[in-house]
Amino acid sequence: MTAAYFTGVSNAKLKYRLNLVLLCLAMLPWSATADELKSFTSDGCSAFPDGTFEQNELWLKCCTEHDFAYWKGGTYKQRVAADDELKACVSRVGEPQIALLMLAGVRVGGSPYLPTTFRWGYGWPYPRFYAPLSQQELEQVRQLSKNCAETCP
Numbered sequence: 001m002t003a004a005y006f007t008g009v010s011n012a013k014l015k016y017r018l019n020l021v022l023l024c025l026a027m028l029p030w031s032a033t034a035d036e037l038k039s040f041t042s043d044g045c046s047a048f049p050d051g052t053f054e055q056n057e058l059w060l061k062c063c064t065e066h067d068f069a070y071w072k073g074g075t076y077k078q079r080v081a082a083d084d085e086l087k088a089c090v091s092r093v094g095e096p097q098i099a100l101l102m103l104a105g106v107r108v109g110g111s112p113y114l115p116t117t118f119r120w121g122y123g124w125p126y127p128r129f130y131a132p133l134s135q136q137e138l139e140q141v142r143q144l145s146k147n148c149a150e151t152c153p
Contacts, residue, residue, distance in 0.1 A: 037140040042067040062089035065153040073121025
C-alpha cells in the first residue's frame with residue numbers, strides 16, 4: 001500500500017481503511033489452515049425425548065445415526081437425505097406422528113447457518129455451510145470414525 005492510499009482522507013475514512021487492512025491481515029492465518037474435525041459426540045435427540053415414557057430410548061438409535069450424519073456435514077442434498085432417514089427410522093419403530101414432528105424440528109433447527117451444537121456439520125468449526133467433503137475431510141471422518149467404535153453408529 002502506498003502513502004497516497006491514506007493521504008487526503010478524513011479521519012473516519014482513515015479509520016475504516018485501517019480497520020479493513022487489519023481485518024484482512026487477521027484473517028490470513030485463519031484462511032490458510034485446514035479445518036479440523038472434532039471427535040464425534042451425540043446428545044441423543046437434542047431437545048427432544050429419546051423415546052416414550054414406557055420405552056425411554058425407543059428412537060435414540062435413530063437420533064444417534066442422524067447426529068453422525070450432521071456431525072460430518074456435507075451438501076444440502078445429504079442433509080435432506082439424513083433428515084428423511086431420521087423420519088423413516090422413527091416411523092419404523094412405530095411412531096409415524098413423532099417422526100413427522102421430529103422432521104419438522106430438524107428442518108428448522110439443524111440449519112448450518114446457526115452457531116448451535118446440533119447444526120448441520122457441527123463437527124467442523126463454525127461457520128461451515130453446505131459443501132461436499134473434500135478427500136482430506138473424508139479421511140478425517142474415516143479416522144475419527146475408527147476411533148469411536150463405541151459411540152459412532
